[in-house]
Amino acid sequence: MTSPIKLGGVHHAAYRCKDAKETVEWYERMLGMTYTTAFAEDHVPSTGEYDPYMHVFLDAGGGNVLAFFELPNQPDMGRDENTPAWVQHLAFKVGSHDELVAAKAHLEAHGVDVLGPTHHGIFRSIYFFDPNGHRIELACDIGTDEQYAELRRVAPLMLDEWSRTKKAPRHADWLHQPPVNE
Template sequence: MSKHPIKLGGVHHAAYRCKDAKETVEWYERVMGMEYTSAFSEDHVPSTGAYDPYMHVFLDAGNNNILAFFELPNQPEMGRDENTPAWVQHLAFRVGSEEELLAAKAHVESLGIDVLGPTHHGIFKSIYFFDPNGHRVELAADIGTDEQYAELKKVAMPMLNEWTETKKAPRHADWLHEIARAEHGNS
């Protein structure tokens, strides 16, 4: 990998569309504790020159990660890809522990927002809810061991190859599901 000509330094920002920039900023501040850091607003798109007024807002998601949104008032109403299930496309954020995940769930629910989970994924647990734009948000707490992460890395390519050939779930990491089932049975 060291000989690759592109040397990434992380994600600069991930940008999504929003219905209302102010509402979105306020929601992410109140619900997620993100700091609103900056905005750009133009009448013409810098990369294309096209006339399309927009407000582009940026929120600090921690660790130099930025989440951004565009409000596009001259475009058709915002929708979603109806051919993709709502659970597929989502924004996932890391929290520091399972205890923080449970505290986050209590906070989000206290704001009247429906929360699904925690869901046990073997090496992390997650909760899920939707922002005011219909984007699914996930909060995840890593709970796996170094050995488990190493094993997942080892089987990643065989799993991908098997999936490519069969389009059926490969069984290389069934132990993840066993961990989740064992804990669920004990709760």
């Protein structure tokens, strides 16, 4: 079955923030994003309910937009306590391993705790949290065309096996081998 919908990409991804100004300044300073747009309303356009908000938008590069809502009349932000903190995260691409290492140094120089770089076979990444408690990942691709092609080939096999067993399929064990030059 095919869908009649033809997506043109992600218009924006929206998350909640504790303080819109602090969030904008942090993403500009820490990740070099450009603050582009804001909407502030007292009533939610889609529902009409009274719930004042500030909705801010940041250019994340490559036509991608990250947005946040500050909701002062809502209970304090929380997180899904049934989901581990490492699961829900935003991942952004950087151009090279050198850029990843430079990003880590920049973040740490500004007092941000950073985990990594972590080797994932076809990419490396670092992890940290924004001031709202959202986990952020910066990743650089390091895989070969052959590795990406093999992952595409085994993806349906892995999903089918996972669906049946709920255990990690071994079709891509080669991904978890440390690089030869390390």
